[in-house]
Amino acid sequence: xxxxxxxxxxxxxxxxxxxxxxxxxxxxxxxxxxxxxxxxxxxxxxxxxxxxxxxxxxxxxxxxxxxxxxxxxxxxxxxxxxxxxxxxxxxxxxxxxxxxxxxxxxxxxxxxxxxxxxxxxxxxxxxxxxxxxxxxxxxxxxxxxxxxxxxxxxxxxxxxxxxxxxxxxxxxxxxxxxxxxxxxxxxxxxxxxxxxxxxxxxxxxxxxxxxxxxxxxxxxxxxxxxxxxxxxxxxxxxx
Amino acid sequence: xxxxxxxxxxxxxxxxxxxxxxxxxxxxxxxxxxxxxxxxxxxxxxxxxxxxxxxxxxxxxxxxxxxxxxxxxxxxxxxxxxxxxxxxxxxxxxxxxxxxxxxxxxxxxxxxxxxxxxxxxxxxxxxxxxxxxxxxxxxxxxxxxxxxxxxxxxxxxxxxxxxxxxxxxxxxxxxxxxxxxxxxxxxxxxxxxxxxxxxxxxxxxxxxxxxxxxxxxxxxxxxxxxxxxxxxxxxxxxxxxxxxxxxxxxxxxxxxxxxxxxxxxxxxxxxxxxxxxxxxxxxxxxxxxxxxxxxxxxxxxxxxxxxxxxxxxxxxxxxxxxxxxxxxxxxxxxxxxxxxxxxxxxxxxxxxxxxxxxxxxxxxxxxxxxxxxxxxxxxxxxxxxxxxxxxxxxxxxxxxxxxxxxxxxxxxxxxxxxxxxxxxxxxxxxxxxxxxxxxxxxxxxx
Numbered sequence: 001x002x003x004x005x006x007x008x009x010x011x012x013x014x015x016x017x018x019x020x021x022x023x024x025x026x027x028x029x030x031x032x033x034x035x036x037x038x039x040x041x042x043x044x045x046x047x048x049x050x051x052x053x054x055x056x057x058x059x060x061x062x063x064x065x066x067x068x069x070x071x072x073x074x075x076x077x078x079x080x081x082x083x084x085x086x087x088x089x090x091x092x093x094x095x096x097x098x099x100x101x102x103x104x105x106x107x108x109x110x111x112x113x114x115x116x117x118x119x120x121x122x123x124x125x126x127x128x129x130x131x132x133x134x135x136x137x138x139x140x141x142x143x144x145x146x147x148x149x150x151x152x153x154x155x156x157x158x159x160x161x162x163x164x165x166x167x168x169x170x171x172x173x174x175x176x177x178x179x180x181x182x183x184x185x186x187x188x189x190x191x192x193x194x195x196x197x198x199x200x201x202x203x204x205x206x207x208x209x210x211x212x213x214x215x216x217x218x219x220x221x222x223x224x225x226x227x228x229x230x231x232x233x234x235x236x237x238x239x
Numbered sequence: 240x241x242x243x244x245x246x247x248x249x250x251x252x253x254x255x256x257x258x259x260x261x262x263x264x265x266x267x268x269x270x271x272x273x274x275x276x277x278x279x280x281x282x283x284x285x286x287x288x289x290x291x292x293x294x295x296x297x298x299x300x301x302x303x304x305x306x307x308x309x310x311x312x313x314x315x316x317x318x319x320x321x322x323x324x325x326x327x328x329x330x331x332x333x334x335x336x337x338x339x340x341x342x343x344x345x346x347x348x349x350x351x352x353x354x355x356x357x358x359x360x361x362x363x364x365x366x367x368x369x370x371x372x373x374x375x376x377x378x379x380x381x382x383x384x385x386x387x388x389x390x391x392x393x394x395x396x397x398x399x400x401x402x403x404x405x406x407x408x409x410x411x412x413x414x415x416x417x418x419x420x421x422x423x424x425x426x427x428x429x430x431x432x433x434x435x436x437x438x439x440x441x442x443x444x445x446x447x448x449x450x451x452x453x454x455x456x457x458x459x460x461x462x463x464x465x466x467x468x469x470x471x472x473x474x475x476x477x478x479x480x481x482x483x484x485x486x487x488x489x490x491x492x493x494x495x496x497x498x499x500x501x502x503x504x505x506x507x508x509x510x511x512x513x514x515x516x517x518x519x520x521x522x523x524x525x526x527x528x529x530x531x532x533x534x535x536x537x538x539x540x541x542x543x544x545x546x547x548x549x550x551x552x553x554x555x556x557x558x559x560x561x562x563x564x565x566x567x568x569x570x571x572x573x574x575x576x577x578x579x580x581x582x583x584x585x586x587x588x589x590x591x592x593x594x595x596x597x598x599x600x601x602x603x604x605x606x607x608x609x610x611x612x613x614x615x616x617x618x619x620x621x622x623x624x625x626x627x628x629x630x631x632x633x634x635x636x637x638x639x640x641x642x643x644x645x646x647x648x649x650x651x652x653x654x655x656x657x658x659x660x661x662x663x664x665x666x667x668x669x670x671x672x673x674x675x676x677x678x679x680x681x682x683x684x685x
Binding site for chain 2 (some may be wrong): 007111176199200201202204205208209211212226
């Protein structure tokens with residue numbers, strides 16, 4: 001059912017969730033997906049645990065019995081750069097404006113589906129994997145477009161598309177993964193360096209503008225398509 | 240320091256105090272001057288008494304000479320406890336000659352119609368006999384001194400009068416300042432006791448000073464409080480009603496549905512619906528109570544409409560030609576992208592839901608001064624003119640036949656709250672055919 005790229009070696013995930021039912025589901029679901037899951041019910045000793053064993057990702061509730069997830073996060077951040085996804089039933093409204101999840105890599109408002117969680121986890125692990133790659137190996141190759149890294153713009157037959165820097169980065173990422181579905185969570189992580197929330201429309205806006213600008217310069221070699229409730233894909237079109 | 244405006248209490252207080260000071264000073268000066276004048280000369284009865292003494296002295300002198308004068312003087316001194324002599328030029332007419340001191344004293348005598356002289360002094364008067372040569376010279380007896388009550392007058396003027404005036408002004412000030420506060424306190428108590436309709440009222444709010452401001456602020460607060468509490472009560476009532484519907488469906492399905500696949504689908508659908516309902520309700524409450532400040536940015540309407548259209552087409556199965564964007568080129572508004580997207584999405588969903596088969600929903604707009612006036616127009620049946628405002632109230636569903644599956648009637652409330660928080664306006668109008676949702680949003684200027 002999930003179209004996730006297979007990940008090398010078992011990744012270690014620390015899940016901190018006080019609700020035993022949800023925790024059991026998290027454990028079995030992530031275990032089935034091939035993760036090595038460590039489960040904790042409260043925020044105590046998390047910092048020590050993380051210092052003792054390396055984790056690839058931490059999944060943590062904001063409201064933990066005995067301590068605040070945000071405090072734990074702040075303590076973790078003093079020593080570690082391990083990616084953290086916060087979960088919370090506080091509601092998505094506040095997050096849209098205040099961004100109280102600042103400091104976390106992503107934020108999952110409860111209730112969420114396991115599918116949604118998978119997308120977020122994959123996006124972060126993928127971004128981390130890219131960060132370890134040698135920079136400058138991106139394949140900015142397109143049959144029609146010429147990429148100008150200095151100008152952060154593309155041209156077709158000498159005509160500039162007038163992209164903004166963010167639009168350029170989005171397009172660059174889409175071109176580098178042509179014919180591959182990129183989740184919104186991944187694009188937010190990779191290009192905009194922030195967590196994706198359900199109400200955030202800025203990426204959609206960037207894509208919408210990219211489409212208009214590419215159309216304006218007569219680009220026909222591909223099309224940025226929306227993959228419903230997932231993300232975007234650049235589809236090659238036959239010449 | 241900035242001066243308060245001309246209706247401020249400061250001026251009232253300064254005015255009252257100034258009037259008090261002026262009154263005290265002028266009353267004192269004026270009244271004491273009048274008293275001085277009134278007591279400067281001997282009153283007629285006193286003069287008559289002195290004249291009578293002179294006549295008695297003259298009679299005694301005429302009848303019995305020096306012996307008569309001696310007797311008269313003894314009687315007079317004994318009665319009035321004063322120094323008195325009867326003289327003819329500078330010679331005593333009695334048997335006792337004048338001492339040097341008495342002789343000197345005769346140089347400082349005054350007629351009875353002259354002023355009594357310096358306060359504190361004891362004036363000496365002379366009353367001539369009928370021959371014009373001899374006269375009675377005597378000190379004024381204490382009980383006949385017109386100034387004998389001046390001490391009491393002074394206490395009255397210098398102590399009692401200012402104190403009474405201060406008392407009077409204090410009461411006046413108290414009435415000016417405290418009576419509105421008493422009303423305020425009464426209304427605040429009523430409010431805290433749960434009477435949300437309590438207001439201070441025009442009697443105080445129409446004042447233009449600080450107390451009026453306070454009263455207006457209080458009424459404003461009470462208004463907000465009432466509307467919030469009323470909204471939340473309504474939301475809670477409606478929400479519990481709305482939640483019971485999917486819950487009862489789930490309960491029945493759990494008891495009666497034999498097929499696990501169908502049950503699972505039902506479960507998913509109902510959970511999604513409840514999630515949306517709770518999410519929307521909480522959002523509405525949050526928008527109303529927190530009044531979050533939405534950071535504004537430049538938003539280009541055409542690409543925004545594109546992405547909303549794409550979502551809407553996916554949800555409704557419409558073709559994108561049925562959602563045309565007829566805006567002039569380059570419509571940039573000043574708003575919050577996410578909020579605006581959500582508001583327009585809700586409006587669009589509503590329009591699509593009420594559109595006829597093959598209906599079209601179009602976006603038009605024109606520039607009006609500093610605002611873009613946008614219009615989203617459907618070809619549905621429209622609504623009754625008196626319901627045009629009602630559709631923005633939460634849980635309003637004009638078509639009661641299709642509850643639940645038809646949305647919860649929260650979309651337009653949320654849209655209006657969001658638009659207003661960005662300094663815009665949202666209202667509905669009937670057009671022929673269909674309904675138009677009008678949006679006024681600030682123009683983004685480069």
